[in-house]
Amino acid sequence: MATAAESLSRAASRTRTRSARDPRSGRLALVFTGPFFVLFVAFLFWPVVSALWTSFFDDSLVGSATWAGLDNYRELVEDPNFWAAMWHTALFTILSVPPLVLLALGLALLVSRVTRMQWLFRLAFFAPYVLPVSVVVLIWNWMYQPGFGLINSYLTSLGFAEVNWLGQPGVAMVSAVIVTVWWTLGFNFVLFLAGLQEIPRELYEAAATDGAKPGQQLRRITLPLLSSTTLLVTTLQIIHSLKIFDQIYLLQLGTPGPENSTRVAIQYIYEAGFTQYRIGYASAMSFVFFLVIIAVALISMRLVRRAGTKTVVSP
Amino acid sequence: MTTIVARRAASGLVEGPGRGRGWVRPLIYAVLVTLSLIWIVPILWAVATSLKPDAETTIAPVSWRGSTATLDAYRVALEQGNILKWYFNSLVTASVITAGTVVTASMAAFAFSRMRFQGRGLMQWMLLAGLIVPFQALIVPLFMQMKAFGLADSYWGIILPQLASPIAVLVYKRAFDAVPRELEESALVDGASMWRVYRLIWMPLSRATTAAVAIFTFVIAWNNFFWPFVVTSAGTLFTIPVGLATVQTSYGALYAQQMALAVLGALPLLIAFVLFQRQIVQGIANTGLKG
Numbered sequence: 074m075a076t077a078a079e080s081l082s083r084a085a086s087r088t089r090t091r092s093a094r095d096p097r098s099g100r101l102a103l104v105f106t107g108p109f110f111v112l113f114v115a116f117l118f119w120p121v122v123s124a125l126w127t128s129f130f131d132d133s134l135v136g137s138a139t140w141a142g143l144d145n146y147r148e149l150v151e152d153p154n155f156w157a158a159m160w161h162t163a164l165f166t167i168l169s170v171p172p173l174v175l176l177a178l179g180l181a182l183l184v185s186r187v188t189r190m191q192w193l194f195r196l197a198f199f200a201p202y203v204l205p206v207s208v209v210v211l212i213w214n215w216m217y218q219p220g221f222g223l224i225n226s227y228l229t230s231l232g233f234a235e236v237n238w239l240g241q242p243g244v245a246m247v248s249a250v251i252v253t254v255w256w257t258l259g260f261n262f263v264l265f266l267a268g269l270q271e272i273p274r275e276l277y278e279a280a281a282t283d284g285a286k287p288g289q290q291l292r293r294i295t296l297p298l299l300s301s302t303t304l305l306v307t308t309l310q311i312i313h314s315l316k317i318f319d320q321i322y323l324l325q326l327g328t329p330g331p332e333n334s335t336r337v338a339i340q341y342i343y344e345a346g347f348t349q350y351r352i353g354y355a356s357a358m359s360f361v362f363f364l365v366i367i368a369v370a371l372i373s374m375r376l377v378r379r380a381g382t383k384t385v386v387s388p
Numbered sequence: 389m390t391t392i393v394a395r396r397a398a399s400g401l402v403e404g405p406g407r408g409r410g411w412v413r414p415l416i417y418a419v420l421v422t423l424s425l426i427w428i429v430p431i432l433w434a435v436a437t438s439l440k441p442d443a444e445t446t447i448a449p450v451s452w453r454g455s456t457a458t459l460d461a462y463r464v465a466l467e468q469g470n471i472l473k474w475y476f477n478s479l480v481t482a483s484v485i486t487a488g489t490v491v492t493a494s495m496a497a498f499a500f501s502r503m504r505f506q507g508r509g510l511m512q513w514m515l516l517a518g519l520i521v522p523f524q525a526l527i528v529p530l531f532m533q534m535k536a537f538g539l540a541d542s543y544w545g546i547i548l549p550q551l552a553s554p555i556a557v558l559v560y561k562r563a564f565d566a567v568p569r570e571l572e573e574s575a576l577v578d579g580a581s582m583w584r585v586y587r588l589i590w591m592p593l594s595r596a597t598t599a600a601v602a603i604f605t606f607v608i609a610w611n612n613f614f615w616p617f618v619v620t621s622a623g624t625l626f627t628i629p630v631g632l633a634t635v636q637t638s639y640g641a642l643y644a645q646q647m648a649l650a651v652l653g654a655l656p657l658l659i660a661f662v663l664f665q666r667q668i669v670q671g672i673a674n675t676g677l678k679g
Contacts, residue, residue: 099506101582105499106511109492112552117518120526120533127529180423183416190417196662197424199669200431203657205611207632211650212434214636215643223433226450255430260672267673287412316524319613323633339524346528347618355528363525370520 121363128357133350145357155358157333158341161246165321165337166314168250173314174307177258181265182295195266199259206256210323213252214239239324242334249321249335256320257313261306268302269295301377308373315366318343338362431654438462438647445643461648470623471652474631481546481616481627482609488551489605490598497560498586502572518554524614531618545619546627550609556601559671563597564590603664604671607657628653 128145132138149155184194201209216223217238225235238248272295280290296303318339321330329336336344342362346355433452437445438461440454465471499505500512523530530549531540539545567590575585591598613629620626626634632653639646661668 102499102503102505102508105495105503105582105586109496109552109557110511110514112492112548113514113518113554115533116530116549116552117521117523117554118514120529121521123529123533124526127532180420183420186416187413187420190420192665194420194424195669196665197427200428200658200661203607203611203661203668204654205629205632205657206613207629207635208650208653211632211636211646211653212430215437215647216430216433221446221448221450223429223450226448230449255427263669263672312520312522316522318524323613323636326637339527342525342528343618346531352528352532359525359528363522366522366525367520374520 121360124356124360124363127353128360130353132353132356138353141353145354146361148354149357149361154333154336155341158336158338159362161334161336162315162317162338164246165250165317166311168246169253169314169317170307170310172250172254173258173261173310174303176254177261177306178265178299178303180258181262181269182291184262185266185269195263198262201256202259204256206319207323209252209256210320213248213255214324217248240331242330242332245325245330245335249317249324252320252324253314253317261310264306264309265299265302268299272298304373304377308370308377311373312366312370315369434647434650434654437643438651440644442642442644446641461644462652465645465648465652469649470626470631471628471649473624474626474628475656477543477625478610478627478629481543481550482606484543484547485550485609486602486606488547489553489556490602492551493553493556493601494560494591494594494598495586497557497564498590500557500561501564502582515554515557518552519558523549527614527618530615534619539619541620541622541625543625546616546625549615550612553605556605559601560594560597563594567593599664600667600671603660603667607660607668610657628656 127138129141129143130138131141131144180194180198184191184198187194217225219225219235219237222238224238229235237244239245276294276298277290280294285293316339317337321335321337322340322343325335329340338358339362342355342358345351345358436452439457439459440461441456441458442461444454500508534540534545534549539548571589571593572585575589576582580588610627611629612627613633616625616627617630617633620630623631632649635646635649639649
């Protein structure tokens with residue numbers, strides 16, 4: 074934290090450099106920011122504009138596009154497959170966010186309490202996160218196999234019935250959630266560990282001196298001070314889960330899953346664009362889905378910011 | 389004094405030997421050891437399977453050890469498969485993306501941190517907006533754009549859309565903001581140009597940030613599945629994630645070979661992770677927490 078005097082002198086020097094360099098700064102800044110912003114506009118900003126524009130056309134990969142007005146949007150509202158896909162995305166989010174946040178929090182709390190072998194636990198929980206999705210799916214497809222797959226073998230040897238992990242509606246979605254938890258939990262776990270390290274140790278010492286029990290310390294110190302991290306992790310996880318595609322698509326070998334039960338929003342957009350070549354319709358869906366994600370992101374960012382100001386405590 | 393120590397010890401949260409009640413600590417260790425074992429079972433099972441003769445992988449009841457340990461599956465996978473080509477494609481694209489991201493992001497961050505110019509506010513606002521733009525939702529317009537540029541099915545088609553990283557700019561900006569101005573002032577007084585100041589003072593000073601950004605960018609680019617999958621159709625351009633995605637359908641029930649390929653696909657990043665654990669973890673804590 075900078076002291077007031079420091080920031081004052083810094084502000085002073087800033088005005089000095091500004092007046093000293095103003096004439097050249099403009100063009101120079103353009104040189105420095107140029108490469109980044111050209112790429113930024115071309116590959117992040119323009120696709121948004123282009124999605125919106127194309128969504129007003131009846132456009133396919135072959136032939137010329139004809140103006141369609143709001144037809145694509147009208148079709149989308151009445152398309153049961155679109156809403157089913159949106160629901161599958163929502164379902165995946167509802168099922169995956171709680172374990173990915175709570176399990177990561179629990180593990181981080183436990184790991185932060187041990188002194189020995191901490192690196193080993195960190196390695197075990199985080200290692201899957203660095204694997205490419207195709208490796209993850211290859212391994213889990215093998216784990217999930219009926220008959221000689223590891224999970225079903227253990228289930229039957231313990232006297233349980235086999236589970237059709239990938240081929241049964243309802244179960245297939247849960248299987249994708251399990252894979253996702255195993256694969257990406259390490260990311261949230263690391264964020265929680267970092268958050269825990271920022272809590273000043275003196276608080277616990279003071280609380281212990283006052284006779285606070287571990288449970289009380291957890292409820293009164295750790296969780297409140299960690300709440301901005303928790304909100305942030307939850308936000309990032311919701312947005313991430315909404316963007317589900319890779320692992321679910323690969324686990325089902327590119328199909329919409331048993332009884333179309335695992336086709337998620339991005340998968341439906343992908344199919345409309347790249348297997349049916351309906352670029353205009355795919356763009357309309359892209360744009361709607363884009364707005365949903367932006368809305369969720371903005372709402373949760375506001376929540377995070379509010380929580381952030383609430384939990385600022387001076388030790 | 390002794391009472392304080394005793395109380396601290398009772399709290400179970402203060403560092404030191406007597407920490408935790410007698411049974412709490414062993415319990416925590418037991419839970420953690422169990423869970424971390426469960427966590428690595430899939431990886432161990434993949435390795436175990438890859439070392440069996442292919443005929444023995446589908447025998448019930450399952451066993452962790454085959455009659456002999458053999459590297460046959462690896463030999464066949466390396467000889468018959470295209471994994472070496474995929475390694476090469478991943479290495480080329482991820483390296484160019486990493487270098488490009490480091491250069492463009494650090495330059496932009498330098499301007500944001502050290503210069504006042506028109507449009508700075510607008511650009512910073514766009515930067516923040518860029519953080520939440522969902523790349524995956526824009527895959528169709530992005531593909532059409534690359535096709536129009538004639539860049540579909542090319543290295544540049546894979547690389548270009550992955551170069552602009554708003555998060556990398558913000559991470560650099562935070563690092564640059566923390567450097568005292570006096571260094572730069574004296575260099576400027578000596579007549580050095582801003583370009584030299586960036587190259588000879590700021591970049592060397594931010595070596596740790598560059599390491600974190602570079603490693604993190606490399607891992608993400610190496611692992612990116614969706615974009616390379618969409619933009620490439622020629623097998624000769626497949627990266628590791630895209631190539632390995634074809635294994636499940638093309639290898640059928642040859643599980644030893646499937647797992648050998650999975651292990652080969654996992655190996656480079658697992659090694660990188662063990663080597664650069666600190667930077668990767670720090671990169672996540674930085675980008676996730678404060679970005």
